Amino acid sequence: MLQETAEGxxxxxxxxFIDPWGSVPRAVITHAHGDHARAGSVSYLCVESCxxxxxxxxxxxxxxETRRYGETVQLGSIRVSFHPAGHVLGSAQIRIEGPxxxxxxxxxxxxxxxxxxxxxxxxxxxxxxTESTFGLPIFHWDATADIIAELLGWWEDNRAAxxxxxxxxxxxxxxxxxxxxxxxxxxRRVLVHGAMISMIEAYRGAGVRMLETSPLIELTxxxxxxxxxxxxxxxxxxxxxxxxxGDFSDAFASGTMRVRGARRQRNIDRGxxxxxxxxxxxxxxxxxxxxxxxxxxxxxxxxxxxxYLASQGIESGVIRTAWEGEAATQGD
Ligand SMILES: [Zn+2]
Ligand SMILES: [Zn+2]
Numbered sequence: 001m002l003q004e005t006a007e008g009x010x011x012x013x014x015x016x017f018i019d020p021w022g023s024v025p026r027a028v029i030t031h032a033h034g035d036h037a038r039a040g041s042v043s044y045l046c047v048e049s050c051x052x053x054x055x056x057x058x059x060x061x062x063x064x065e066t067r068r069y070g071e072t073v074q075l076g077s078i079r080v081s082f083h084p085a086g087h088v089l090g091s092a093q094i095r096i097e098g099p100x101x102x103x104x105x106x107x108x109x110x111x112x113x114x115x116x117x118x119x120x121x122x123x124x125x126x127x128x129x130t131e132s133t134f135g136l137p138i139f140h141w142d143a144t145a146d147i148i149a150e151l152l153g154w155w156e157d158n159r160a161a162x163x164x165x166x167x168x169x170x171x172x173x174x175x176x177x178x179x180x181x182x183x184x185x186x187x188r189r190v191l192v193h194g195a196m197i198s199m200i201e202a203y204r205g206a207g208v209r210m211l212e213t214s215p216l217i218e219l220t221x222x223x224x225x226x227x228x229x230x231x232x233x234x235x236x237x238x239x240x241x242x243x244x245x246g247d248f249s250d251a252f253a254s255g256t257m258r259v260r261g262a263r264r265q266r267n268i269d270r271g272x273x274x275x276x277x278x279x280x281x282x283x284x285x286x287x288x289x290x291x292x293x294x295x296x297x298x299x300x301x302x303x304x305x306x307x308y309l310a311s312q313g314i315e316s317g318v319i320r321t322a323w324e325g326e327a328a329t330q331g332d
Pocket of ligand 2: 035036108
């Protein structure tokens with residue numbers, strides 16, 4: 001059903017690629033993160049709610065065709081449909097059905113509830129291509145409410161001390177999830193780095209309810225950031241933009257913060273273990289839920305994850321990507 005090629009995963013029966021890193025005639029896209037959706041293909045097919053995010057990344061001239069979740073499109077001998085992945089707005093698992101049976105390519109996914117996107121739906125299949133970004137037993141997430149309470153407590157402590165709270169997080173997915181989760185516990189406005197604005201607007205356009213935001217650079221001259229929460233991408237670290245902050249404490253919201261030493265290595269005050277990916281128990285639960293007779297792992301830690309599955313009597317394998325190491329993953 002699917003072959004590994006130099007451009008990425010290819011489906012010969014339907015003549016399309018899934019999340020290709022090369023430029024191809026037809027790309028079927030799981031979601032808008034940069035390690036899954038690359039510019040340069042002739043045409044794109046994605047779920048409806050993904051299209052506005054792709055447009056913001058690729059520009060208005062890109063050819064983007066959409067389907068609703070659960071709707072089927074026939075490509076050659078293959079029936080293709082998109083199903084919620086619970087990862088970020090517009091994220092989808094891709095189900096393909098043809099003479100080779102039913103395959104589901106998960107893209108990135110999580111099982112924890114997320115107010116910005118519909119929950120992951122387990123889809124029965126013969127072969128399940130699962131992400132394994134956090135496919136090691138050390139990765140285990142706490143309840144989101146506990147992490148949001150920790151974030152709010154950190155912000156409160158910094159306010160009391162007259163400091164700004166600078167929270168690094170990914171511009172697509174994590175930032176909006178944080179703003180949506182915080183909207184349930186506070187109504188304060190949040191300042192954002194300019195690189196955050198486009199995707200926040202896209203989420204608002206999709207009707208996602210989030211805290212009010214305003215760009216840090218629009219703060220009136222002379223006013224202070226003391227007590228404010230500011231969201232920024234890690235790329236903003238060490239840039240002149242930081243001068244505006246005054247005294248601040250910084251934090252990074254990422255599943256990678258679970259690794260011992262990762263926070264100190266980055267020299268960040270606070271690590272918030274908040275991930276948009278499935279943790280180890282959720283990966284294993286999902287593999288039980290979809291009932292696949294074969295599981296192929298990709299992204300992150302595919303080899304140890306596939307070895308573990310094999311040790312449990314599950315036929316497994318690895319699909320390699322062009323992405324290696326830390327830079328490979330967005331929205332972790
Ligand atoms: Zn992703
Ligand atoms: Zn990914």
